[in-house]
Amino acid sequence: MPTRYFLCHREDLEVGAMRAFRVGGVQIVLCRTRDAFHALRDLCPHHGAHLSQGRLTGTNLPSAVGELVYGRDGEVLRCPRHGWEIDVLSGRSLHDPERKRVKVYRVVEQGDDVLVEMDAR
Amino acid sequence: MAEHEYPGRAAPQPIADCDVHEGMRSITELLPYLPPQWHMYFNRDSLSRLPAKHPYLHPQGGTRLDLIHPDNSSDDMFPDRVREQLLDRYGITCAMLVGTYVHQFTAMPQGKFAAALATAYNDWLIDRWLSFDPRFKGSVAVAAQEPQLAAQEIDRVGGHPSMVQVNLPMPSPQLPWGHERYYPIWEAAVRNNLRVAMHVSPPAGLLGAPSVHGWATSYMELRCQYVLQFQSGLLSLVCNGVFERFPELRIVLLEGGFSWVPGLMWRLDQSWGALRREVPWLKRPPSEYVREHVRFGTQPMEEPPDPKHLLQLVDMMGSDRMLMFATDYPHWDFDDPGPAIPKRLPADLRRKILWDNARDFYGFPEPAQTSPSAVAV
Numbered sequence: 362m363p364t365r366y367f368l369c370h371r372e373d374l375e376v377g378a379m380r381a382f383r384v385g386g387v388q389i390v391l392c393r394t395r396d397a398f399h400a401l402r403d404l405c406p407h408h409g410a411h412l413s414q415g416r417l418t419g420t421n422l423p424s425a426v427g428e429l430v431y432g433r434d435g436e437v438l439r440c441p442r443h444g445w446e447i448d449v450l451s452g453r454s455l456h457d458p459e460r461k462r463v464k465v466y467r468v469v470e471q472g473d474d475v476l477v478e479m480d481a482r
Numbered sequence: 483m484a485e486h487e488y489p490g491r492a493a494p495q496p497i498a499d500c501d502v503h504e505g506m507r508s509i510t511e512l513l514p515y516l517p518p519q520w521h522m523y524f525n526r527d528s529l530s531r532l533p534a535k536h537p538y539l540h541p542q543g544g545t546r547l548d549l550i551h552p553d554n555s556s557d558d559m560f561p562d563r564v565r566e567q568l569l570d571r572y573g574i575t576c577a578m579l580v581g582t583y584v585h586q587f588t589a590m591p592q593g594k595f596a597a598a599l600a601t602a603y604n605d606w607l608i609d610r611w612l613s614f615d616p617r618f619k620g621s622v623a624v625a626a627q628e629p630q631l632a633a634q635e636i637d638r639v640g641g642h643p644s645m646v647q648v649n650l651p652m653p654s655p656q657l658p659w660g661h662e663r664y665y666p667i668w669e670a671a672v673r674n675n676l677r678v679a680m681h682v683s684p685p686a687g688l689l690g691a692p693s694v695h696g697w698a699t700s701y702m703e704l705r706c707q708y709v710l711q712f713q714s715g716l717l718s719l720v721c722n723g724v725f726e727r728f729p730e731l732r733i734v735l736l737e738g739g740f741s742w743v744p745g746l747m748w749r750l751d752q753s754w755g756a757l758r759r760e761v762p763w764l765k766r767p768p769s770e771y772v773r774e775h776v777r778f779g780t781q782p783m784e785e786p787p788d789p790k791h792l793l794q795l796v797d798m799m800g801s802d803r804m805l806m807f808a809t810d811y812p813h814w815d816f817d818d819p820g821p822a823i824p825k826r827l828p829a830d831l832r833r834k835i836l837w838d839n840a841r842d843f844y845g846f847p848e849p850a851q852t853s854p855s856a857v858a859v
Contacts, residue, residue, distance in 0.1 A: 407755070421759040426723035427662065429762065444756040456755045457767070 363467070363478040370473045374398070377435045381413035384479055389466060391475070392417055392449045394435050399449045400466040400477045405440040406454070407461070415441040420455065495833060496575040496849050497819055498840030500779045501681070501736045501808035502568065504579045504611050504618075505558030509533070515602035515609075520595055533599065534589035534687030538701050542814055549812045558582075558812035561614040568811050569617050572819055575837065575849055577811075578619050578646065579611055580681055580736065585651035588626040589687030596625035597635065604639045612644040619844070621649035621679055627656065627688055629663055633670035640674030646844050647676050651683030652711045652738060653690060659715050660722025668728045677844060680715065682708045682737035712738030713746055716776065720750065723763040725771040732843060736779040740805060741786075744798035747772055773801045777843050779808035780835060781817040789824045793831075802831055806840045 366384045368391055374380055379392040381403055390403040390413035403413050419434035437455070438447040446455040447463060454461035467478040506512075509532050513524060523532065543550075549557040549567070557563040568574055584603060590596040600623040612620045622645055624632035636648055648671045657663050659680075671678050684704075685692040692711070698704040712735050725731060747769035754761070754768050764771070786792060796802050809817050823832050841848065 421762040423765055424762045426727040426763040446758065454755070456758045461755075 363480055365469060365476040365478050368400075368475045368477055371470065371475060372473070374475070377417060379413055379417045379438070381411065382477075384477060387479065389477065390438070391468070391477070392438060394449065398468040398470065398475050400468050401438070401447065401449060401452050402464040402466075404463060405442070405445055405447075406463055407440065407443055407445050410440055410442040412438050412440055412447060412463070415439045417449070420446055494573055496837040496841075497573055497807060498837055498844075498846070499568070499572075499574045499577045499809045499811070499819075500679075500734060500806045500840055501781055501810050502564070502577045502579050503558060503582050503810070503812060504561075504564065504607070505556060505812065506582050506606075507555065507559050509583060511610075512599060512602040512606055515605040516598060520598045523592075523595060533583055533586040533596065534689075535586070536684040537686055538684060538698075538704050540701050540814070544813055546812050546814055546816055556812060561611055561618070564811070565615050565617075568809065569615065572809075574617060576619050576840070576844070576846055577617055578621060578679065578844075579607065580621050580649055580679055581607075581623060584621075584623045584649055585681055585683040586686055586689075587623060588651050588655050589683070589689045590625070590627070591688060593625055593628040594631070597628050597631040599623075600625050600632075601635055601638070604635065608639070608642060608644075612642065616644065618644065619647075620645040621647045622676065623649050624667065626650055626654070626664065626667060629666040633666035636667070636670035636674055636676065640670065640676050645674075645676065647671075647734070648678045650678060650680045651689060652680045652708075652715050652735065653683050653685065654715065654718075655688035658718035658722075660718035660720075660724055665727070668724060668731050672728055672730045675845075678731065678733040680712075680733055680735050682711070708737065709739055709742055713742060716746070716772070717750070720768050720771050721761055721764070723761065725775045726763050726765065732775055732777070734777040734779060734806060734843065736808060737781060737810065738778070739782065739784055740778040740780070740799070741784045741795055743772070743778065743804070744795065744800075747799075769800070773799075773804065777804055777806050777839065780805055780822065781808040781810040782815050783817050783822045789826045792824065792827060796831065802834055803839050803842070805835045806843065807836045 368382055374393045376393050376395055379390055382389050388403040389400050392399045403411050405412055416439045418437055418439055419431055420437045422430045422432045424430045436449055438449050452463045452465035469476045545556050557567055587596045587600050603623040607620055611618050622636050622639055624635050626632050683689055692707050698707050750768035823835055
């Protein structure tokens with residue numbers, strides 16, 4: 362049965378910002394996109410860097426040869442080392458989404474409170 | 483004489499030879515095929531420099547010593563002798579002719595003359611070689627520094643039934659191969675259902691210096707340095723999305739080796755994971771484009787001290803369909819199919835290297851029955 366943990370108030374985190382938390386023994390990163398809050402394990406599946414020390418940004422989307430099309434602004438978490446890109450909505454990497462991904466946690470908003478659901482530890 | 487003996491056992495192995503250099507007694511053989519407005523360059527001063535010359539001297543010369551005659555001719559200049567010495571002797575089912583002089587056409591700053599030479603070469607090739615024996619397969623000579631003219635030439639002769647590919651040097655003229663300037667060449671190759679052969683070429687004329695470190699000081703150093711032109715050329719094609727833009731394009735890299743391929747693919751994939759947004763037109767790990775679109779001629783065969791390392795290399799490449807046998811006849815470092823493809827390799831892999839992979843790459847039919855002159859290797 363998952364337990365809900367209080368992380369912060371809505372106004373504590375602006376759209377486009379992120380913040381690291383430790384919940385029990387687990388390090389997570391909370392990201393605020395234009396529409397919602399998203400919580401992910403704060404650990405890059407590549408070399409284990411803290412994603413919260415990277416950038417919450419957009420990226421160049423798959424495009425025709427020679428074209429650069431920017432999009433998904435604020436929905437891509439870029440690792441501070443090596444630059445792997447993680448989709449904050451799914452936790453999947455953009456380059457190898459089936460195999461390289463990080464765990465995502467359900468975020469619940471209750472009034473002004475932002476809570477994360479995690480299994481009790 | 484330490485020639486390899488062919489016992490002529492049963493179940494001979496069909497062989498495709500992906501790198502054969504048909505010879506020419508003199509470039510003046512092209513004159514009858516060249517429009518008169520270009521004859522002016524066949525003058526006393528220019529002739530010895532036609533086309534762009536190899537800047538390196540070879541300690542023994544580039545041709546196998548056992549093919550050279552007292553009058554300074556060599557057997558590669560005569561289709562009947564090549565048929566006897568290569569096709570019949572080794573049981574070659576298909577021999578891809580990749581020319582002499584041809585790659586240096588692309589090195590010439592006088593590009594329109596180079597294009598005229600390429601046209602003349604193709605007509606000479608058809609007349610003298612492709613008409614002589616159907617086992618000879620042609621490569622369309624082009625002057626790639628003039629991409630539109632190259633495409634026109636591919637359209638002109640690419641439909642000949644014995645033409646199987648477009649013939650390019652591995653080093654590019656001026657701009658790297660991934661540049662859109664060369665799109666007309668890839669389009670024409672695909673339009674004519676031709677493959678593209680990219681062959682090692684000396685640092686002559688427009689083909690530039692051999693490395694970022696400048697000029698090697700021996701032929702030996704240059705020969706080893708050649709690997710670099712293949713790596714940078716392949717990187718340019720992959721990273722600039724040429725295979726994404728031309729999904730039907732297939733290329734074979736000749737005389738560049740292959741032991742470096744696994745490492746380059748690993749580095750490509752690792753870099754793509756980190757830097758994908760810079761090349762968002764690559765929709766798959768770059769190594770997948772290499773495996774799907776690129777083949778590698780075996781000559782000069784990699785010779786690790788322990789043959790099992792060859793197997794490990796193939797394993798690391800992630801495909802046993804990427805290597806295609808080549809002799810490089812008549813050159814000094816000719817690979818004999820017997821000793822060059824070690825018998826310690828699994829029979830299935832040897833067959834793929836010697837025949838199946840080229841058959842699939844070029845779309846050759848399986849021989850109904852192997853020629854009686856074929857030999858087991």
